[in-house]
Amino acid sequence: MTDTTIPTNTIRRLPRYYHYMQDLVDQGDKYVTSDQIANYFGIHPTQVRKDLAFTGLIGKPKVGHVLQEALESVRNFLGWDTNSKAFIVGAGNLGSAIIGYGGFDVTGVSIVAAFDTDPDKIGHVINGIEVFPMRKFTDMALKMGVKIGIITCAAEAAEAVANTMVVSGITAIWNFTPVKPYVPENVIMEQTELYSSLAILSRRIKELEGK
Amino acid sequence: MTDTTIPTNTIRRLPRYYHYMQDLVDQGDKYVTSDQIANYFGIHPTQVRKDLAFTGLIGKPKVGHVLQEALESVRNFLGWDTNSKAFIVGAGNLGSAIIGYGGFDVTGVSIVAAFDTDPDKIGHVINGIEVFPMRKFTDMALKMGVKIGIITCAAEAAEAVANTMVVSGITAIWNFTPVKPYVPENVIMEQTELYSSLAILSRRIKELEGK
DNA sequence: TATATATTGATAAAAAAATCACGTAAAATC
DNA sequence: GATTTTACGTGATTTTTTTATCAATATATA
Numbered sequence: 001m002t003d004t005t006i007p008t009n010t011i012r013r014l015p016r017y018y019h020y021m022q023d024l025v026d027q028g029d030k031y032v033t034s035d036q037i038a039n040y041f042g043i044h045p046t047q048v049r050k051d052l053a054f055t056g057l058i059g060k061p062k063v064g065h066v067l068q069e070a071l072e073s074v075r076n077f078l079g080w081d082t083n084s085k086a087f088i089v090g091a092g093n094l095g096s097a098i099i100g101y102g103g104f105d106v107t108g109v110s111i112v113a114a115f116d117t118d119p120d121k122i123g124h125v126i127n128g129i130e131v132f133p134m135r136k137f138t139d140m141a142l143k144m145g146v147k148i149g150i151i152t153c154a155a156e157a158a159e160a161v162a163n164t165m166v167v168s169g170i171t172a173i174w175n176f177t178p179v180k181p182y183v184p185e186n187v188i189m190e191q192t193e194l195y196s197s198l199a200i201l202s203r204r205i206k207e208l209e210g211k
Numbered sequence: 212m213t214d215t216t217i218p219t220n221t222i223r224r225l226p227r228y229y230h231y232m233q234d235l236v237d238q239g240d241k242y243v244t245s246d247q248i249a250n251y252f253g254i255h256p257t258q259v260r261k262d263l264a265f266t267g268l269i270g271k272p273k274v275g276h277v278l279q280e281a282l283e284s285v286r287n288f289l290g291w292d293t294n295s296k297a298f299i300v301g302a303g304n305l306g307s308a309i310i311g312y313g314g315f316d317v318t319g320v321s322i323v324a325a326f327d328t329d330p331d332k333i334g335h336v337i338n339g340i341e342v343f344p345m346r347k348f349t350d351m352a353l354k355m356g357v358k359i360g361i362i363t364c365a366a367e368a369a370e371a372v373a374n375t376m377v378v379s380g381i382t383a384i385w386n387f388t389p390v391k392p393y394v395p396e397n398v399i400m401e402q403t404e405l406y407s408s409l410a411i412l413s414r415r416i417k418e419l420e421g422k
Numbered sequence: 423t424a425t426a427t428a429t430t431g432a433t434a435a436a437a438a439a440a441t442c443a444c445g446t447a448a449a450a451t452c
Numbered sequence: 453g454a455t456t457t458t459a460c461g462t463g464a465t466t467t468t469t470t471t472a473t474c475a476a477t478a479t480a481t482a
Contacts (some may be wrong), residue, residue, distance in 0.1 A: 005418075006414065006418075007468080007469070008411060009469075009470095010469095011407075011410055011411050011414050012404075012407045012410070012411065013407075014410060015389070015404060015406055015407045015410045016389060016391070016404065016407070019366075019389040019390075033428085033429065033430090034429080034430080035428095035429075040391070041391055042391075043470095044470070044471055044472090045429095045471095046470075046471060046472075046473095047469090047470065047471075049429095049430075049431070050431095050469095050470085053431075053432095058430085058431080059429075059430055059431085060429080060430070060477085060478060060479090061428070061429045061430040061431090061476075061477045061478050061479080062427075062428050062429055062430080062477075062478050062479045062480080063428090063429075063430090063478070063479075064428095064429070064430085077414070078410050078413055078414050078417075079413035079414055079416060079417035080410075080413060084413070084416070092311070093307055093308040093310075093311035093312065093338075094308040094311075094312065096304055096307075096308065097304040097305040097307065097308030097309075098308075098405075099304075100303075100304035100305075101304065101305065101405065103389075103405065103406055104405075104406055104409060106406075107406055107409050107410065107413060108413065109409055109412075109413065147416070148412065148416075155230075171416065171419070172412045172413075172415065172416050174408060174409065174412055178226070178227060178230040178314075179230075180227070180251065180252060180253075186419070188412060188415045188416060188419070190408050190409075190411050190412045190415075192403075192405070192408045193223075193226060193227065194309075194312060194314065194315075194403070195226055195314055195315055195317070195318055196222075196223045196224075196226045196227070197385060197401050197403045198315060198318050198320055198385065198401075199222055199223070199225065199226045199289050199291075199318065200219060200222050200223065200401050201320075201359065201383045201385055201399060201401045202289055202290035202291060202295070202318060202319065202320060202383075203217065203222050203288070203289050203290055204383065204399045204401075205290060205295070205358065205359075205382065205383050205399065206289075206290035206293075207216075207217070208382070208397075208399070218438080218439070220439075220440095244458090244459065244460090245459075245460080246458090246459070254440095255440070255441060255442090256459085257440080257441060257442075257461095257462095258439090258440065258441080260459095260460070260461070260462095261439095261440085261461095261462095264461075264462090269460085269461080270459075270460060270461090271447080271448060271449090271459085271460075272446075272447045272448045272449080272458070272459045272460045272461090273447080273448045273449045273450080273457080273458050273459055273460080274448070274449075274458090274459080274460095275459070275460085423482100424481100424482085425480100425481080425482075426479105426480085426481075426482090427478105427479085427480080427481095428477100428478090428479085428480095429476105429477090429478090429479100430475105430476080430477075430478090431474105431475095431476085431477105432473100432474090432475090432476100433472105433473085433474085433475100434471105434472080434473075434474095435470105435471080435472070435473085436469100436470080436471070436472080437468100437469080437470070437471080438467100438468080438469070438470080439466100439467080439468070439469080440465105440466080440467070440468080441464105441465080441466070441467080442463105442464080442465070442466080443462100443463090443464080443465090444461105444462090444463090444464095445460105445461095445462095445463105446459105446460080446461085446462105447458100447459090447460075447461100448457100448458090448459090448460090449456100449457085449458085449459100450455100450456080450457075450458095451454100451455080451456070451457085452453100452454080452455070452456085
C-alpha cells in the first residue's frame with residue numbers, strides 16, 4: 001500500500017522498542033506510551049510515534065498503546081510473523097556464536113544448516129545444527145527453498161560464497177565480512193561490520209581525550 | 212582543532228574504505244581515487260571525498276591519494292594508532308567469537324581478559340585469553356588501567372555489568388545486548404544489536420514480496 | 423454532566439546528510 | 453608549450469531525518 005520506503009533507522013530502532021515492550025509485558029504491564037519508550041531510550045517522543053506509525057499502529061490518547069497490539073504490529077511490520085529458513089557459511093567462532101545466539105527465534109528466522117570447507121569442521125553439530133561441506137550448499141538450498149544466507153567465513157572467501165548463494169536462490173544475505181561482494185540488484189544485502197562499531201568507540205575516545 | 216563533531220556515518224564508512232585500500236595495497240597498487248572507492252561501494256564520490264577530508268587527507272587531482280598516506284590518515288583519525296586494552300564480560304558463544312575474531316588487531320584494541328559468573332567457564336582459556344570470575348573485574352580493571360569494556364553476557368545481566376564497568380573506570384562500552392543500560396554522560400556507549408540487522412533483512416524481504 | 427489532563431496523530435519547522443555543480447589543479451596528450 | 457582530460461575541493465542545493473507545534477480525543481475527576 002505505502003509506496004514510500006521505510007527509513008533504515010526506523011527499522012533499526014523498532015527491534016529495540018520491541019524488546020523493551022516485551023520486558024514491560026513480562027513485568028505485567030498492559031499499556032505503553034510513546035513518551036515512556038522515548039524516555040527509556042533517551043530519544044525524542046515524536047520519533048517513537050513516527051516509527052510506530054510506520055507499522056500502522058494507532059494509539060489511544062491518554063492511554064497509549066495496548067502492548068500486545070503494539071508487539072504484534074511491530075512483529076508483523078518487520079516480517080517476524082512468518083518463518084523463514086537460513087543457511088550459514090563459516091562454522092568458525094563467529095558462525096558458532098550466531099548459531100548459538102538463540103535471540104533470533106523471535107524474528108522468525110531459523111538457521112537450519114551450516115556449511116564450511118574445513119574438513120575438521122564438517123560433520124560437527126553446533127547447537128543442534130549440522131555442518132555440511134560447502135559443495136552441498138546449492139543442492140540443499142534449492143531443495144529446501146532457503147532464501148536467507150549468512151556469511152561468517154573469512155573475508156577472502158566472501159565473494160565466492162556470495163556467488164554460490166546467488167545461484168542457489170538466496171535472495172537475502174547477511175554479511176559479516178568487511179568485503180562487499182557483488183550481487184544482482186534483486187538480492188538484499190545487509191552488512192554487519194564488527195569493527196565499524198569499534199571504530200566509533202575508539203574515535204569517540206580520541207575526541208574525548210582531545211578536550 | 213576542528214570542534215565540529217564527526218558524523219557517525221562517516222566514522223562507520225571509514226573502516227570500509229580502510230579495508231578496501233588495504234586490499235589495493237596488497238595487490239600492489241600505490242594510488243587510489245575517491246571515484247574508485249565510491250564505485251566499489253556503490254556510493255557517491257563526493258561522499259567519499261567528504262569522508263576522507265574529515266581525516267585531514269588531501270589528494271592530488273588526476274592521481275588521487277597515495278595509499279600509504281591515506282591508510283595512515285584514516286588509522287590516525289580513528290584512533291587506531293594507539294593501543295588500548297579491553298575487558299570482555301560474558302564468555303559464551305558470542306564472547307568467544309569476539310575474542311577469537313582477530314580482525315580487531317588493526318584497530319589497536321586488544322582484549323586482554325574475559326569475565327564470567329559461570330563456574331564452568333571461569334579458568335578456561337579462549338584463544339589465549341583467560342576467563343576470570345566477575346568479582347575480580349573492578350580490581351583488575353583499575354590495576355591495569357583498562358578503559359574499554361565489551362558486554363556479551365545475557366541481556367538480564369547487562370545493567371549490572373555496565374554499572375560495574377563504570378565504577379571500574381571504564382569509559383567506553385561496546386554493548387551487544389538489546390538492553391540500554393544507564394551510564395553517566397561521560398561514558399561512551401556503542402550498541403551492536405545483532406537482530407536489528409536481521410530486522411532490516413526480513414523487512415526488506417517483505418517489501419520485495421509485496422511488489 | 424462538565425472540565426481538566428494526558429497522549430495521540432498530523433503538520434510544520436529545523437537540522438543533518440547526501441548530492442550536485444562548478445571552478446581549479448595536476449598529469450597526459452598533442 | 454598549449455590543450456585536454458581527470459580528479460580534486462568546496463559552496464549551494466536537494467533530500468532525508470529529526471524535532472517542535474498544535475488541534476483532536478479518550479479518560480479521569482469534580
